Structures are given as structure tokens and as C-alpha cells.
Amino acid sequence: MTPSAILESALYVTDLDAAETFYREVLGLEVIAKAEGRHIFFRCGVGVLLLFNAEATRQAPAPDAKLPVPPHGAVGQGHLCFAATAEEIVRWKAHLEALKIAVEADFEWPSSGKSSGGGRSIYFRDPSGNSLEFAEPRIWGM
Numbered sequence: 322m323t324p325s326a327i328l329e330s331a332l333y334v335t336d337l338d339a340a341e342t343f344y345r346e347v348l349g350l351e352v353i354a355k356a357e358g359r360h361i362f363f364r365c366g367v368g369v370l371l372l373f374n375a376e377a378t379r380q381a382p383a384p385d386a387k388l389p390v391p392p393h394g395a396v397g398q399g400h401l402c403f404a405a406t407a408e409e410i411v412r413w414k415a416h417l418e419a420l421k422i423a424v425e426a427d428f429e430w431p432s433s434g435k436s437s438g439g440g441r442s443i444y445f446r447d448p449s450g451n452s453l454e455f456a457e458p459r460i461w462g463m
Contacts, residue, residue: 328368332399333375334449337361340372343448347420348403370401398446402454407441413455414443422446430460438462 334340341361344350350363350370359377363370375394382389405413414424425444432439440457447453 326367329371330368330401331371331373331393332401332447332449332451333378333395334372334447334451335374336448337372337374339448344370344372347417347422365403398450398452400452400454402442402456404458405455407457410441410443410455410457417443417445425452430456436462 337358337360341352341355344361344363345352350365352361353364353369354360354362358374360371360373362372373394375396378390379392379394381392414427417424422445425446427443428441430437430440430442438459440460442454442456442460444452444454
């Protein structure tokens with residue numbers, strides 16, 4: 322058996338309010354759940370982006386917890402890539418630059434046969450320093 326898709330992805334942020342503003346206003350994602358001081362979840366296409374305050378998720382759940390999610394967390398900068406067409410990447414780059422959000426890298430991936438059909442990527446950072454990317458799915462042969 323193999324998984325069919327990634328349902329959710331998580332990043333850890335240092336300021337949930339700044340993260341909510343960035344992901345909602347800059348990236349246009351819809352908030353679907355929020356727990357003050359702990360997490361904020363966004364709809365992203367058919368998946369979900371989970372943003373956690375790592376300090377709040379490191380503790381084990383109470384013995385009588387309704388949802389006994391095991392402790393988790395990370396320290397440092399994470400990475401997440403959003404799928405985008407070549408035309409969308411042009412628009413995303415202009416949007417980010419208009420908001421004075423630095424695009425750290427903008428390049429074409431080489432075509433390497435089955436695993437990559439080439440494609441463009443742009444990289445930028447969220448307010449917590451996580452590395453975000455918009456890329457054409459063909460960079461992974463999709």
C-alpha cells in the first residue's frame with residue numbers, strides 16, 4: 322500500500338497573528354479553524370495548511386483529551402511549496418514584490434527526464450522565516 326496524497330502539511334510559526342495576516346491577506350487562504358495561542362488552519366486547494374505555535378503543541382494531551390493528538394513541534398525554518406502555473410508564478414511574483422516581500426530566488430529547474438520536466442520556482446519567506454515556494458508541478462514530473 323502507498324498513500325494517495327498529502328492531506329495536510331504543517332509549519333511552525335513564532336507569531337500566530339502575523340502568520341494569520343500573511344497567509345490570509347497575502348496568499349488569500351481561507352481560515353477554517355483557529356485556537357488562540359495554539360494553531361490556525363487554512364484551506365489550500367484540496368488540502369489543509371496547519372500553522373502551529375510549536376511551544377503549545379509540544380505538551381502531551383491531557384489524559385481525558387477529546388482529541389489525543391501526540392505532541393509535535395519543530396525549531397527553525399521549515400519549507401512548503403505551493404503549486405502554480407507559469408502564468409500564475411508571474412502574477413505571484415508581481416504581487417509579492419508590490420507588497421515589498423522579497424523574492425529570494427527565481428529560476429528554471431533543469432529537465433532531467435522522468436523525475437523532472439523542468440519548470441520555474443520562486444522562493445520567499447513568511448513572517449516566521451519559513452521558506453515558501455511557488456513552483457510548476459512539472460518540476461516533479463507532474
